[in-house]
Amino acid sequence: xxxxxxxxxxxxxxxxxxxxxxxxxxxxxxxxxxxxxxxxxxxxxxxxxxxxxxxxxxxxxxxxxxxxxxxxxxxxxxxxxxxxxxxxxxxxxxxxxxxxxxxxxxxxxxxxxxxxxxxxxxxxxxxxxxxxxxxxxxxxxxxxxxxxxxxxxxxxxxxxxxxxxxxxxxxxxxxxxxxxxxxxxxxxxxxxxxxxxxxxxxxxxxxxxxxxxxxxxxxxxxxxxxxxxxxxxx
Numbered sequence: 001x002x003x004x005x006x007x008x009x010x011x012x013x014x015x016x017x018x019x020x021x022x023x024x025x026x027x028x029x030x031x032x033x034x035x036x037x038x039x040x041x042x043x044x045x046x047x048x049x050x051x052x053x054x055x056x057x058x059x060x061x062x063x064x065x066x067x068x069x070x071x072x073x074x075x076x077x078x079x080x081x082x083x084x085x086x087x088x089x090x091x092x093x094x095x096x097x098x099x100x101x102x103x104x105x106x107x108x109x110x111x112x113x114x115x116x117x118x119x120x121x122x123x124x125x126x127x128x129x130x131x132x133x134x135x136x137x138x139x140x141x142x143x144x145x146x147x148x149x150x151x152x153x154x155x156x157x158x159x160x161x162x163x164x165x166x167x168x169x170x171x172x173x174x175x176x177x178x179x180x181x182x183x184x185x186x187x188x189x190x191x192x193x194x195x196x197x198x199x200x201x202x203x204x205x206x207x208x209x210x211x212x213x214x215x216x217x218x219x220x221x222x223x224x225x226x227x228x229x230x231x232x233x234x
Contacts, residue, residue, distance in 0.1 A: 015085045032179055033126070033157060036216040036223040037064050040155050041071035043215060043225055044122055048153065051075050051121035057144070058082070058108045058128030062090040062101075064157065068122060069097050075121070077101045080114050109136060111143050118147045124155040130194045137195055138206040145207025151230040154209050157223045161194030168193075171219035200224050 011017055026032070044051065055078040056065035065077050079090050079101055087105055094101050106114020108128055123144050132140055144154055162168045197214065204212040204226045212226030 013083055013085075019085055026179060031063075032175075032218060033063075033221065034067075036157050036218075036221075037067040037126075038071075039216055040064075040124065040157070040223060040225055041068055044068075044153050044155075045071060047227070048121060048151065051153075053078070053117065053120050053149075054122045054124070055080065055116055055120045055147070057111065057116070057123065057125040059090060060086050060127070062094045064124050064126045065101070066094060066097075068124065069094075069100060075100070078104065078116060080104045080106055080108075080111075080116060082107045108132075109140055109143075111147060116147060119149040120147045120152055121149050122153045122155065123148060124157070126157040127159065129156060129200070130159045130161075133195055133199075137199060138203050141203035141207040141209075145204075145209050145228060148209075148228040150228065152228045153225065154204065154207065154212075154228065155223070155225045156200060157221070158200070159194060159221050160197050160200065161192065162220060163193075163196050163198075165193070168220060175219045194220075197222060 051072050052075060054065065054068050054072065054075050056062065056068075057080055059065055059079045059081050062079055065079055069075060069077050077094075077097065077100060079094065080103075081087060081090070082105065084105060087103060091103065104115040106116075108125065109132070125144075129137060129140060141154075148154060162171065200222070201212060201224070204210070204224065209226040209228050211229075212224065214222050215225045216223040
């Protein structure tokens with residue numbers, strides 16, 4: 001595992017940090033990312049009304065997976081994250097789905113090693129890939145794309161690094177006015193600049209997913225959504 005991923009995994013595997021982060025994470029109407037989660041579900045439903053297998057990578061408490069399993073009541077979900085603390089919280093928050101969810105602990109840079117199956121109809125990740133950069137980010141996208149069923153969806157809701165540093169500062173300042181004050185959490189390392197919008201779109205292309213768009217953007221957060229070819233010939 002490259003040093004950048006190893007550092008991120010170590011932080012999120014720390015129980016004290018993970019508990020503090022969960023306690024400060026916005027809930028309900030204060031969570032600005034609820035809208036794009038539901039947008040992703042509706043966009044998938046327009047063309048894939050009955051996905052069978054949904055995988056949430058670096059799932060945390062399972063917020064994104066919860067939205068998708070509610071939207072698709074016949075689907076089976078796979079939760080995966082590197083943190084045992086997140087696993088404990090997710091088992092509680094996703095308990096209402098019963099045996100519709102499998103749980104596996106592993107790093108997002110080694111999805112197969114973590115036990116993620118292939119033939120995935122919808123693979124989502126959120127607020128995690130900004131810890132990756134360069135070839136490591138493209139490697140994540142390539143492996144994620146290789147797990148998709150024909151016509152499967154690859155969805156990433158994440159923070160980006162605007163190419164202009166001044167815009168990054170503006171967004172961070174203004175965003176605070178649209179959300180409730182967040183409790184203090186222990187700081188964790190980020191490698192700046194974060195991957196840009198263009199970096200993520202390059203990652204999709206590296207995964208063989210050229211049917212991709214930025215479906216939503218607010219300040220420095222983006223919803224990337226793309227669909228794999230329906231067959232090797234398409």
